[in-house]
Amino acid sequence: MASRNWIRVLSATMSLLLILVCSVAAQTPQVIKIGAVYPLSGNIASTGLDNQTGVELAVEIINGKYDLDLPLARTMGLPNLGGAKIQIVYADTKGDPRNGMSETERLITSEHVVAMIGAYQSAVTKTASQETERLKIPFVCSDASSPTLTERGFKYFYRVSPHDDIMAKDPFLFLKDLEKKTGQKVQTVALLNENTEFGSQAGKAYRKYAEQMGYKVVADISYPSSATDVSSEVSKLIVAKPDVLLHASYITDAILFTKTFKEKGFQPKGIITMAGYIEPGYLPAVKADGNYIFVRSTFATDLAKSKPLVGKVNELYKKKYGHDMSENAARSFMAPFILADAINRAKSTNPDAILKALNETNIPGNQLINPWQGIKFDPKTHQNIYAKGTLVQILDQKYVTVWPFEYASKPFVWPFPAWQGRK
Amino acid sequence: MPDQLMQQLADGLLIGLVYSLVAIGLTLIWGVMNIVNFAHGDFLMLGMFGSFWLFTLFGIDPIFSIPICFVGMFIFGLLIYRFIVRKVMKGPILAQMVVTFGVSIFISNLAVYFWTPDFRLLPPTILQGTWHIGGLDLSIPKVAASIGSVIASACVLVFLKKTSAGKAILATEMDRDAALLMGINTDRINALSFGLGSALVGVAGAFLSTYYYIYPQVGGLFGTIAFCVVALGGFGSVEGAMIAGILVGLAQTLGGFFFDPSYKYAIVFSIYLITIWIRPKGLLGW
Numbered sequence A: 001m002a003s004r005n006w007i008r009v010l011s012a013t014m015s016l017l018l019i020l021v022c023s024v025a026a027q028t029p030q031v032i033k034i035g036a037v038y039p040l041s042g043n044i045a046s047t048g049l050d051n052q053t054g055v056e057l058a059v060e061i062i063n064g065k066y067d068l069d070l071p072l073a074r075t076m077g078l079p080n081l082g083g084a085k086i087q088i089v090y091a092d093t094k095g096d097p098r099n100g101m102s103e104t105e106r107l108i109t110s111e112h113v114v115a116m117i118g119a120y121q122s123a124v125t126k127t128a129s130q131e132t133e134r135l136k137i138p139f140v141c142s143d144a145s146s147p148t149l150t151e152r153g154f155k156y157f158y159r160v161s162p163h164d165d166i167m168a169k170d171p172f173l174f175l176k177d178l179e180k181k182t183g184q185k186v187q188t189v190a191l192l193n194e195n196t197e198f199g200s201q202a203g204k205a206y207r208k209y210a211e212q213m214g215y216k217v218v219a220d221i222s223y224p225s226s227a228t229d230v231s232s233e234v235s236k237l238i239v240a241k242p243d244v245l246l247h248a249s250y251i252t253d254a255i256l257f258t259k260t261f262k263e264k265g266f267q268p269k270g271i272i273t274m275a276g277y278i279e280p281g282y283l284p285a286v287k288a289d290g291n292y293i294f295v296r297s298t299f300a301t302d303l304a305k306s307k308p309l310v311g312k313v314n315e316l317y318k319k320k321y322g323h324d325m326s327e328n329a330a331r332s333f334m335a336p337f338i339l340a341d342a343i344n345r346a347k348s349t350n351p352d353a354i355l356k357a358l359n360e361t362n363i364p365g366n367q368l369i370n371p372w373q374g375i376k377f378d379p380k381t382h383q384n385i386y387a388k389g390t391l392v393q394i395l396d397q398k399y400v401t402v403w404p405f406e407y408a409s410k411p412f413v414w415p416f417p418a419w420q421g422r423k
Numbered sequence B: 001m002p003d004q005l006m007q008q009l010a011d012g013l014l015i016g017l018v019y020s021l022v023a024i025g026l027t028l029i030w031g032v033m034n035i036v037n038f039a040h041g042d043f044l045m046l047g048m049f050g051s052f053w054l055f056t057l058f059g060i061d062p063i064f065s066i067p068i069c070f071v072g073m074f075i076f077g078l079l080i081y082r083f084i085v086r087k088v089m090k091g092p093i094l095a096q097m098v099v100t101f102g103v104s105i106f107i108s109n110l111a112v113y114f115w116t117p118d119f120r121l122l123p124p125t126i127l128q129g130t131w132h133i134g135g136l137d138l139s140i141p142k143v144a145a146s147i148g149s150v151i152a153s154a155c156v157l158v159f160l161k162k163t164s165a166g167k168a169i170l171a172t173e174m175d176r177d178a179a180l181l182m183g184i185n186t187d188r189i190n191a192l193s194f195g196l197g198s199a200l201v202g203v204a205g206a207f208l209s210t211y212y213y214i215y216p217q218v219g220g221l222f223g224t225i226a227f228c229v230v231a232l233g234g235f236g237s238v239e240g241a242m243i244a245g246i247l248v249g250l251a252q253t254l255g256g257f258f259f260d261p262s263y264k265y266a267i268v269f270s271i272y273l274i275t276i277w278i279r280p281k282g283l284l285g286w
Helices: A004-025 A045-063 A097-109 A122-135 A164-183 A199-214 A230-239 A251-264 A282-291 A300-305 A309-322 A325-348 A351-359 B002-033 B040-058 B062-088 B093-115 B140-162 B164-174 B178-183 B186-208 B218-233 B239-256 B261-278
Strands: A031-038 A085-092 A115-118 A137-140 A157-159 A188-192 A216-223 A244-249 A272-277 A294-297 A390-395 A397-404 B130-133 B136-139
Touching: A004 B261, A031 A045, A031 A097, A031 A294, A031 A325, A045 A085, A045 A244, A045 A309, A045 A325, A045 B261, A085 A097, A097 A115, A097 A122, A115 A325, A115 B261, A122 A137, A122 A157, A122 A199, A157 A230, A157 B136, A164 A199, A164 A244, A164 A272, A164 A294, A164 A397, A188 A199, A188 A230, A199 A216, A199 B130, A216 A230, A216 B261, A230 A251, A230 B002, A230 B239, A230 B261, A244 A251, A244 B164, A244 B239, A251 A282, A251 B136, A294 A397, A300 A397, A325 A351, B002 B040, B002 B093, B002 B136, B002 B140, B002 B186, B002 B218, B040 B062, B040 B093, B040 B186, B040 B218, B062 B093, B062 B186, B093 B218, B130 B164, B136 B140, B140 B164, B140 B186, B140 B239, B164 B186, B218 B239, B218 B261, B239 B261
Parallel strands: A031 A085, A031 A115, A115 A137, A137 A157, A188 A216, A188 A244, A244 A272, A272 A294
Antiparallel strands: A294 A390, A390 A397, B130 B136
């Protein structure tokens, strides 16, 4: 009995101490904790780890002193909060929406993070942001792209990057530009998408714009992204004979489809894709078979030609990780800056103060590594009103910006060269 | 359209035979030991990585690394049995399930640690390209894998039916206690089946590595299908796994082509559900 009492006394003292420590910490925040949920293990772990590199570099730039045009780069930490440093607390979603939800709750309630970033996958971001909405903590997302995320009227959810509805329109705008420029006609398109949140929303948007802009949809296929074999999907495409294929995929299915396109000799005039084809694991896996495929993008290292900041950031990145910054890492790179900037202006880690500052966010385009006019959130949806996409084409196993034409660093190749006779 | 029907049948057969080969190892272990080896898919991944590294480091073509994968995975299976699975054989069923599940998580995470979660594909090996025969496109590595699957299954059947060790495995499958009474060392039979099951999935991995991408979690996809194939074909039945593998492959490609690819796995699993509803022991189970 005596020992049990002793434990009670001890635990009471401990919790008192803990409360004391927490309240002291709240007054002078030396370290500001931000939670990050990413798929760090499981099927798309390679993507999650890539997102993490972008976040890590961003935090280093915020906390340290760098001669860059990025927000808060030239100061140590957050100047309005006595130079407080940002610390990211990571949690693994394993790519599962349920984990996204439970890990977000854990980060907020037991790690006491003041804001959240993540989660790359739209389905996971959806559940994770339900949790932040419930617990009234801001969530700044710069990597998930399903349009519905910013259509829910959430008060605490913000998105920096363009969503799939914007990016689904881009291929059609590109096709119109292409027809004008080359005089070649494109009449039919085939739509191919994986069937979770991201793919089905992207497919829906493709369908809408194909109709609006007068292209005939000759095949509309959705498939499970965890498939072991996609020969029947590709056979369907071959029978449909589209001029252009539009594909929304994750990485494993992107690799599998590329292999199967080649094996079966699927030969449209152009293949324009999303997401999976631009992940860092894709090109090392398929090598030259990825050539001439177009991918929607918000970043490519060759943007350095028209935006010197991109080159400088990529140099820092390369020094740290030994390879070029990917589109994924670049997307996740922005969220910490937006939050740090907002917390700095709010001069507080109070969620409502951060929220108010986020609503007033106005970061000019020259402080970004993306080809946008800036960052400003729509007061209703909290979507960045300036976000837009670009198209890159894989040329000689590199991602080259080819559209909008003013950002192009090389002319695009059209039509898609025949599989046979390629090296 | 008739061309496409033939093409879908061919594609279904090619992928189905690979499913069969993956499932045979699983059904052997399941039938003999009554243990669900949740790490089976991860053993497949090890076979794929084995073949990948033999090629990358020593330039050994996957076709020649098949015997190495067989022997390597046989020894690996024996070790896993001897030091892990054997310990829990006498324990409660839950412990047996949890232990292979644990092995699965351990192996795949170790693979992430050593080999990173990146995707790898072998560059074109001896087996490459596509055959165009009578309007059909047949991928050569897939054809080779299917032929390999048929040969491997035939060897397993001959081994089981004609050798005394094989007959002892079958006897243990049918009735463990009776086999024990007849003087069969069931512990050694367990070890042999576990080793053989692992070796077979290692061979499947080597074949798959010639055309499929390799990464630490690749086993999950094939593992799930292998469970379905084993249950459909009948626990412990090699012939059953063979037929069920082909059925699943055909259901997947035909269903995907003539209906909607979204539903192809739904079609596969409904066939499975209907079969076990009518015949709980599977097609050829006893």
